[in-house]
Amino acid sequence: MNNKKYNNFICHIINQDFHKNKNLSFHTRFPPEPNGHLHIGHAKSICLNFELAYLYKGRCNLRFDDTNPSKENIKYVNSIKNDISWLGYKWHGNVRYSSEYFSILYQYAKELIYKGLAYVDHLTKEEIREYRGTLNTPGKNSPYRxxxxxxxIQLFKKMKIGKYAEGEACLRAKIDMHSSFIVMRDPVLYRIISISHHQTQKNWCIYPTYDFAHCLSDSIEKITHSLCTLEFQDNKRLYNWILKNTNVSHHPKQYEFSRLNLEFSILSKRKLKILIDNNIIQGWDDPRIPTISGLRRKGYTPSSIKEFCQKIGITKQNNLIEYSLLEHCIRKELNQTAIRTMAILEPIKIFLYNLDQNHKEIFTVPNHPNNPNMGTHEVIFTNMIYIERSDFQEKYDKEYKRLRIGEEIRLRYAYIIKAEKIEKDEYNNIISIICYCDISTLGKRPKNKKNPAVIHWISTKNTLKAEFRLYNQLFNIKNPEQQKNFLSCINPLSLVKKNGFIEKTLEQKIQKYINNDRNQLFFQFERIGYFCLDYIDSKKSFLIFNRTVNLRDVWNRK
Structure with missing residues (x-):
């Protein structure tokens, strides 16, 4: 392959397979467990499987490996389908489920029993764990082996018809309790779970384990290349054992690549659920976590996520990916597509005393300074405006280059103003700043002076109230996955809310995007950052904007 985008070791393997068999019908799959929402690590696998299917003119199935109804839910099934569609991928044929194959899998389990390769065990979970041994000590045989x-056969039939309570019996493979690979020490193949299944309801009370169902489902679907992350490398030994000892007609080939580890992030679904259950985050779509739904709500686009996955590549080496690379991908896109406008997050009032109270000017400004095709919008200028509180400083500081008493500043798209006086309330809080407006400076450099710094502003007669949610890293250390008590590493400032204003002239444009996550609306609030409309919490009467990413590109400067 000449295309660098697909120049990885898996492509080299596939190319060799096609060289050996020019009629190879390339077939892969994406097989999530429906026990949570997808995250950025899943996006890496989604992009790999679907892109390879497209490249090699093959097929990619979407199959839910739904073997544990105690942790699964139909809402997760729907969210996963929505995430994949949102990313822009289409799976081959109908959505598939491992539960569709439960009858076939049951027969394969019986086949192993008839071959003397599986047995019903009555050890408890704790006893099985104890008998299994450790990495340094071998296991020992179950007394029921x-x-x-x-x-x-009779005991397994009793399990199937519900004669045993949950945890009272299980079916185990008879392999080798002295194996150096713990996964081969008589692993459990079937267990009893007395919970209704989201697909099969109460038709079954015994369920295959993930390892047993996964490899056989791949075989049933004629998957040619089973792609998974490195933590399943040892499991391949068990998969091959199952396929070898059952009467299957097709043996998929498994290839492993490194999983995605992202700075300042937790990707374990179990740990993400702990964050939700402890009310540290507000759900699976909280913008502080790298679930696909969380990234979407934060303002990430399908193309930015795909570019990120392409940039990190496919290797066998585990490493910690810089979060700044993910931010670089969305910043690069929004720099081209986001509408430029002004917003005030912490307002302080400016009174331009030399302008009449009825003074009103309308300036037509570009939606993007480098793309005239994005059009324009109007801003209103009056004698009362808001600026950011951080753009005024009362105390003298020679390093401070914005507005202060006796100093000038230029208002974006408008005039140069000079601060002359401060008004305060009884508690010594600044109410407003009295300024002189030099109306001769519209679009002109000041005579015999250095051009002053530029700040943004909004007229008090052009305001629309809004909440701004400033998202920061959820964790204050780079690799919280390595921490035993990861909850102790939570950043208390992971979400900061500000109440301010946007330009009211944008109201009509914004309203049609509320409650419509399929068409996100992005802004670059000048000098602040890139924001998107929160399509879930925003109301027509009260808008909420989520900060997608700040303006400074740290990764690109390295």
Missing amino acids: NRTIEEN
């Missing part, structure tokens, strides 16, 4: 084939 040497039952006859006929006895195991």
Whole structure:
């Protein structure tokens, strides 16, 4: 392949397979468990599987490996389908479920029993764990391991028809309790779960384990290349054992690549659920976590996520990816597509005393300074305006280059003003700043002076109230996944809310985007950052904007 985008070791393997078999019907799949929302790590796998299927003119199935109803939910099924569609991918045929194959999998389990390769065990979960041994000590055989084939068949049938309570019996493979690979020490193949399944309802009370169902489902679907992350490398030994000892007609090939580890982030679904259950985050779509729904709500686009996955590449080396690279990908896109406008997050009032109270000017300003095709919008200028509180400083500081008493500043798209006086309330809080407006400076440099710094502003007669949610890293250390008590690393300033204003002239444009996540609306609030409309919490009467990313590109400067 000449295209660098697909120049990775998996492509080299596939190319060799096509060289050996020019009629190879390339077939892969994306097989999530429906026990949570997808995250950026899943996006890496989604892009790999679907892009390869497109590149090699093959097919990519979407299959839910739904073997544990105690942790699964139909809402997760729907969210996963929505995320994949939002990313722009289409799966081959209908959505598939491992539960569709439960009858077939049951027969394969019986086949192993008839071959003397599986047995019904009555050890408890804790006892099985104890008997399994450790990395340094071998396991020991269960006292139930040497039952006859006929006895195991009868016991397994009893499991199926509900004669045993949950945890009272399970079916285990008979492999080798002294294996150096713990996964091969008589792993559990079937267990009893007395919960209704989201697809099969109460038709079954025994469920195959993920490892048993996964490889056989791949075989049933004629998957040619089973792509997974490195933590399943040892599991491949068990998969191959199952496929070798059952009467399957197709043996998929498994290839492993490194999982995605992202700075300042947790990607474990179990740990993400702990964050939700402890009310540290507000749900699976909280913009502080890198779930696909969280990234979407924060303002990330499908193309920015795909570019990120392409940039990090596919390797066998585990590493911690810089969060700034993810931010670079969305910043690069929004720099081209986001509407430029002004917003005030912490307002302080400016009174331009030399302008009449009825003074009103309308300036037509570009929506993007480098793209005239994005059009223009109007801003209103009057004698009362708001600026950011941080753009005025009362105390003298020679390093401070914005507005202060006796100093000049230029208002973006408008005039140069000079601060002359401060009005305060009884508690010594600044109410307003009295300024002189030099009306001869519209679009002109000041005579015999250096051009002053530029700040943004909004007329008090052109304001629309809004809440601004400033999202920062959820964790205050780079690798919280490594921490035993990851909850102790929470950043208390991961979400800061500000109440301010946007330009009212944008109201009509914004309203049609409320409650419509399929068409996100982005702004670059000048000098502040890139923001998107929160399509879930925003109301027509009260707008909320989420900060997607700040303006400074740290990664690109390295």
